[in-house]
Amino acid sequence: MEALSDEFKLEMQRRMLRIRAFDERASKMVKRGHIPGTVHTSIGQEAQVVGATMALGDNDYMTGNHRSHGHPIGKGSPLGPLMAELQGKAAGVCKGKGGSLHLADFNVGSLGESGIVGSSIPIAMGAALSSSVLGRDTVALAFFGDGAANQGVLYESMNMSGVWNLPVIFLCENNQYALSTPAHTVTSGVISERAAGFGIPGVRVEDGQDVLAVYEAVSTAVARARRGEGPTLIEVVTYRYNEHSEGLRLGTDYRPADEREAWLQKDPLVLFREHLIANGHTAEEMDALEASIVAEVDEAVAFSEASPWPDASVAFDDLYTDSEYAA
Amino acid sequence: MEALSDEFKLEMQRRMLRIRAFDERASKMVKRGHIPGTVHTSIGQEAQVVGATMALGDNDYMTGNHRSHGHPIGKGSPLGPLMAELQGKAAGVCKGKGGSLHLADFNVGSLGESGIVGSSIPIAMGAALSSSVLGRDTVALAFFGDGAANQGVLYESMNMSGVWNLPVIFLCENNQYALSTPAHTVTSGVISERAAGFGIPGVRVEDGQDVLAVYEAVSTAVARARRGEGPTLIEVVTYRYNEHSEGLRLGTDYRPADEREAWLQKDPLVLFREHLIANGHTAEEMDALEASIVAEVDEAVAFSEASPWPDASVAFDDLYTDSEYAA
Amino acid sequence: MTVMSFLGAIGAAQKEAMDADERVIIIGEDVEANVYGTTGGGKTRQETGDFVQMYGRNRIRNTPISEEGIVGAAAGAAMTGLRPIVDLSYSSFLYMAMDQLVNQVAKNRYMFGGQASMPVVFRSAMFYGLNTGAHHSDRPYPMFMNVPGLKVMVPSTPSDAKGLLRSAIDMDDPVLTFEACLLWGLKEEVSDEEFWVPFGVARTHREGSDVTIVAISSSVQEALAAADALAEEGVSVEVIDPRTLVPLDRDAILRSVAKTGRLVVVEPAHRTCGAAGEISALVAEEVFDSLKAPIVRVTAPDMQIPFSPSLEKQMYPNKEDIVNAVRRVTGITNPTSTLAAAGN
Amino acid sequence: MTVMSFLGAIGAAQKEAMDADERVIIIGEDVEANVYGTTGGGKTRQETGDFVQMYGRNRIRNTPISEEGIVGAAAGAAMTGLRPIVDLSYSSFLYMAMDQLVNQVAKNRYMFGGQASMPVVFRSAMFYGLNTGAHHSDRPYPMFMNVPGLKVMVPSTPSDAKGLLRSAIDMDDPVLTFEACLLWGLKEEVSDEEFWVPFGVARTHREGSDVTIVAISSSVQEALAAADALAEEGVSVEVIDPRTLVPLDRDAILRSVAKTGRLVVVEPAHRTCGAAGEISALVAEEVFDSLKAPIVRVTAPDMQIPFSPSLEKQMYPNKEDIVNAVRRVTGITNPTSTLAAAGN
């Protein structure tokens, strides 16, 4: 892979920091009742999110799952409307109708999260089908978890996109748990190795906390897809630092006591900060960058707080394109 | 594998002949309007059916698909009630309510065909789950086609049974076409190779016209399952001699002109007849065997013809076990 | 005008739409070989060539048997610039793709605050009455009426099939069309011009003053036959085909019942929570004061479909059942008497 | 008697059934860690240990996220000797397994002429009203009412939840239970003994003479609150909870409407082709002559569920809506007037 520019790397760190700061704030807001429902944070998984989203071009598409507000941030979506969406405000990116589980920002190619685990995988394949039929050069990437990897639709999608040689990437965010369930107790075989039987390459990124490793794997798949060589399955091994969702308190210790500690030692933000410092940046620069991101999140919250609630009538819009049928 | 007894081999030929004769008769009856709807014959695929069903024990379970009246015959079901079912008669094995697409004979462990392609695969897994939970030593086998192999539920089932180490065999009858669609145009990768990614053995029987080859592969998987070592995926390469369903006339030549001819040279009944003759039987014996099977099918038809139509009220039975809720 | 069968009319609408807009593609199992008869040429494949010859494999997408994947792919494609027509062959296979239909196709536009549009049509045939057994005889359209965000059409004549399908393809919302195979062979003169039948506009097949029959899909033909028979007994029946169930032409139905005072609703689906129940409830709420008699539903019973012809034939509403229902609401018990007073 | 929450009552029924019959097993996602609160001990896990400790992993089957596989496995297991309880967590996930539910679970016994029996229970929670957005707020029970072969229960109190669930588990037919999470915390005294509430028997929560309200699931509580308010205005309301929708206690509903002459039906599902429509149609056909007023449905609109609390709160029938509906059918426009004449 060609060397990445310093500015590009700084932008990687910036986006990872943005996800962390945004999600940490969102977590607090859930606990204080300032965000309705709950949120599923990407805290701990930022390298995997940013390594993948920054390997995509501006016109490329992606779909996500319940744990996907990091993803539009990674793809460059402005924070204010995302935060407003989490709060259910009128200025939300989905007018307050989607919420944390169903963020979408079509402006950056984010075709939406799915609260239904696995369900958005074939949507990404469909976006790749559009590219293919219409002769565009866009690619599409589906994010999903280790839990979602046991939904049959993934294999239907790998097969169909294999047959049709579609420019799609299946990216499994293996954070080793599906809610309370350890992946190894419900997964027979190795996820990335499932690709071979469907005639497509399968790649496993063992160090999903290394943003450059993820970036490289995804870039390779993107280039392949753009060359018309078809789909790739990528499994990235990572870890979520928080509970499955904010506010959820599970009764059992489904995660070994010291496991989280060990993964905290591999915090992707710390690792990449060190990398940047080793490559000519100062600690002060990094501190300043971090502070600027916190300020960005403050602004996003202010933007959201300033927004009114959506008017009750908004609930009755957007079901159909011809509003005559709306109730 | 231990040597098979002569009687066992004769029984193999007997059952293959039975399937052929039964299906050929059924085909004629469809064309004459004596069987309502249609039938999907196993003609050409008898070795694959009998090699698999005879590798199962009497108490073992199996599920089938739309092309599965050969399967209960292979498992030892009497012909009369099967034929009566095809005709929709009262004496049918399902009281005339199932028909060709939904034959089931619980007496021989046949838990039913599914007219919905792929849909009976997890049912077999469930039967294996019963064995496992209740500590029985029965195994279960799911028959399905190359077309069905692209239904996601197959992979959910392979994964679950892999994790739970269930005594189940997934048997793909790859007759190289799904209705009008050549398997190679819609299948990415190789079906049997899909097993590896799910941590279970995958076996490909290239010569599915050789009943002994199929028997050996399935017996190995059955023994494995009974030893508590879990599931196996077996792909058997075979060919259907007739049209997808009887009476269907497809407008395009979706099969190359000479392909069927080549496969007719590998007729499993002829091949095994030759094997038996080479192993001490006479052509006269074989002719007599064949004639006796034709007589059996005649009897089955007579049995069916003698049966009345089901009483109209039968349509309102068997929805629930407590008949009070039937309309 | 050309005499077209119901199936031919569907093929014609697909062809017109493919010609009119390059973004229209067809996705489905066995569409390449035209197994289900709607991806051939104008009339026969021989005459005008088939769709693969005409439009190529880029736009005619023969698929694996992966309904969930197919529907999801079509949804994703519809959100990003294509206008897919998905051939799901039998209605009984829709269940395989239920998650995609309900959770993605129906909800995405709404959830994302209008960012997505979903111009996609899902075609499927209801194969009831042909001795195919319970796995191929479903008539599941009522389920989809309960899912906001989908539109549902149930054409009952060749020209409605052509005009409604064309509207569906050209529409920016997802449409499910349920085609009764009992109607496939039905023929009539259909315009060769492009035309569009609007959604939400019922068709009054026959005017009458004593009873309104609202009939759905293949029941329309049965209802018309019943109306003929009843006319001979002096009962004047109005027969309305809603044509689209979502949106439903409430006004046409309510106006008619306000006029006749009596309603019979006929459909081939199971009774409980069917479209007939919905229409009955609508009328019982909106024009109750006009009602002179109970509202009677004539539907399939809440029973699965048996295979045997000797069993299956009794499972769907037929002319006789409809005549009896009308007699019940008009109070006529003796076929030769004139309109009785009961309920008046 | 013990004070039990709705959720606790479900756990108690599961525990009793597991103790009573070794063939009962529980299959589902996250059941091992008791994420959804029904596979713990009697009251808390700490007190009595959890189900895994009590019954072992052989009978408590924590699954991958593979709903279609799970439901299929349970169906196959039920056909071969087990009696699975399947925890599908949210009702919105049933669509993933729709083919197995409709084509296998509902049809197999019938298609195979009675050879199969299907003793299996599918539990799922309807999470509406909690700002979880359109992917977790479904109330899809009406769809399943349209599928002959399934039974459907919708308990609204802790003791009904316990007694109906026990009946469901002990029954040889497949049952879907829809548990409104708005009721999870609802508490009442529930018998510690084993008891079985029969299917097909409605519960009259309150007797009255002016109007019948048939209310479903969480709407029962809203209806009772409305009835209280209306009593103060001099309107006597009868509140009936069908408890099971398949089979439906038609007689109880028809008897009540024959007495009161007025019907309001309340449910949290979408309006079109919902259970309310079904009950309305039933009454409009069977006891039309007793009816004094239009039948009014109070339901969720035909709209998906928005996330924002400021939007979602208006989406489900509440006490106020019910009071208004009753006023409409009784002709009372002014809350302080007594029962008006309209419709009488």
Ligand SMILES: Cc1ncc(C[n+]2csc(CCOP(=O)(O)OP(=O)(O)O)c2C)c(N)n1
């Ligand atoms: C179809 C479906 N089944 C179950 C759930 C409930 N659920 C929500 S998140 C989750 C775990 C998902 O695990 P994974 O795919 O690994 O993603 P992660 O949360 O670890 O990022 C489950 C079971 C769901 N939302 N959708």
Ligand SMILES: Cc1ncc(C[n+]2csc(CCOP(=O)(O)OP(=O)(O)O)c2C)c(N)n1
């Ligand atoms: C879910 C579903 N989709 C489509 C069909 C229509 N259909 C019936 S048989 C068939 C082809 C099946 O091919 P395969 O699985 O290879 O079995 P074969 O007929 O070759 O034995 C198709 C598409 C169906 N019955 N069920």
Ligand SMILES: [Mg+2]
């Ligand atoms: Mg995970």
Ligand SMILES: [Mg+2]
């Ligand atoms: Mg095949």
